[in-house]
Amino acid sequence: MGMRQYKKIRDQTRKLTPESMNWKGKFVAEIPEGKALISGAYPNIECEVEFGRYSKKGIIAHPTEFESIPDYATKPLCEHFKSCGGCTLQHINLDTQCELKRELFLSECSELDFIKKYSDKIKIIKSDDEMYYRNKMEFTFQQEKWGDKHFGLHEEGRFQSIVNLDVCHLHLKIMQEVFAIVRDWFFESEVSGYNPWSHQGIMRHLLLRASKNTGSVQVNFICNSTYDEVPNLDELIEKLKKECSISSIYFVENRSLSDAVIFENVTLVYGDEYLIETIAHKEFEVAPQAFFQTNSSGVFILYSKIKELLENEGALGGKLIDFYCGAGTIGIFLSDSFKEIIGIDEVAEAIENAKKNAKRNKLENTRYIAQKVEKLIETSDLQNADVLIVDPPRVGCHQKARNLIKQIDAKYIVYVACNQQTLQENLVDFLAQDKYEIVDMVLVDMFPQTGHLESVTLLKRVA
Ligand SMILES: C[S@@+](CC[C@H](N)C(=O)[O-])C[C@H]1O[C@@H](n2cnc3c(N)ncnc32)[C@H](O)[C@@H]1O
Incomplete structure (x- = not known):
């Protein structure tokens, strides 16, 4: 059992019946080699799977065919569902989830x-x-050494691989417009994306927070540079201010080697220091780094x-x-x-x-x-x-x-x-x-x- 056994079955296919779900939203089947972690499956329904990457925790398996489709199955709303690591259960209705x-x-x-x-x-x-509920999202910019740019969320289970997203249905709709403007700017302008292997490149993360009640968005650009070193950032900010409901824009210089969003050197470049969110009759100030549900x-x-x-x-x-x-x-x-x-x-x-x-x-x-x-x-x-x-x-x-x-x-x-x-x-x-x-x-x-x-x-x- 373990990694050596998983290596032998990588890329092979097999019929499996998962028995339970785990906290990552994967469906678990016991196999002689250890554990198969099947994404996008249904409990107790046999499926043919193809084995992929593995870790100590188990081998990832992707279903290619199901013996039957249960009544609680739903058509995923998002075109990126299978590759993006953001959601894992869009193929199952909310009651069953x-x-x-x-x-x-x-x-x-x-x-x-x-x-x-x-x-x-x-x-x-x-x-x-069910959808459009998240008030905080952290998107990643990336650039390959041969120049290809990426912007989106991490690929399911692969920390350094980014899935290019056209849209995300998990965050509040008021954040979608901001996301689209920043994405287009990134792909159309000469600005570079960060390369996590060489630690070169400028744009690292876009952290968006929004208030459902006031309908405004706090935008945080996390960059491996100073503000002045980002080409065309002023134009982007003007466009965001004109076309979206923006409460504030922060620039965060983060030179650390870690891939996490680290608030090393924070400058408020536009708007209010805090986003205001309301829970019942109480108001809360939400800072870029603050924990907020x-x-x-x-x-x-x-x-x-x-x-x-x-x-x-x-x-x-x-x-x-x-x-x-x-x-x-x-x-x-x-x-x-x-x-x-x-x-x-x-x-x-x-x-x-x-x-x-x-x-x-x-x-x-x-x-x-x-x-x-x-x-x-x-x-x-x-x-x-x-x-x-x-x-x-x-x-x-x-x-x-x-x-x-x-x-x-x-x-x-x-x-x-x-x-x-x-x-x-x-x-x-x-x-x-x-x-x-x-x-x-x-x-x-x-x-x-x-x-x-x-x-x-x-x-x-x-x-
Ligand atoms: C799950 S959040 C809960 C925050 C808050 N109760 C809420 O609902 O917004 C956990 C909090 O624990 C804090 N924290 C983590 N480790 C801690 C420790 N050892 N002692 C005190 N606070 C800690 C974090 O800073 C964070 O604000």
């Missing part, structure tokens, strides 16, 4: 007693928007569900601690229902945003601390919390953070998870010694057309 994610969640967390007893009660809430209508569903779960328990009021608070969104959304809110995040800029957001919403009951949760030393302020929100990054909570969370002794913990693979391990820790029990779990499909999911778990202190 949600059901597949729910099943995967239940099997991922199958060790939890709550799941064993109440799996039927765990519901998944659909996103209001990417599905604008989904975030309202998610936060409203958190509030409803707490309300059902009579847990509103009192003191709320918002761990991993980012720009303070969850605490501020809930601020009318609590006397005191303390938010903690490791990113100092995020904490500055949170303070500004609290001020913008005229709140006087919030305090923020810029620190890693696991490094908090002075914790006396955090004691006697009524509710502790925990919304960690994909890696989950550090062991020291988990110890602190248990020590704080809050009456309720709300665990918001974007990575269900780290959730169970974290929850088992909180449930140890029967101090807490799970009261409810809700799933929210914040990311239609992809394998991702957001979950909310409410824990109550019982000892």
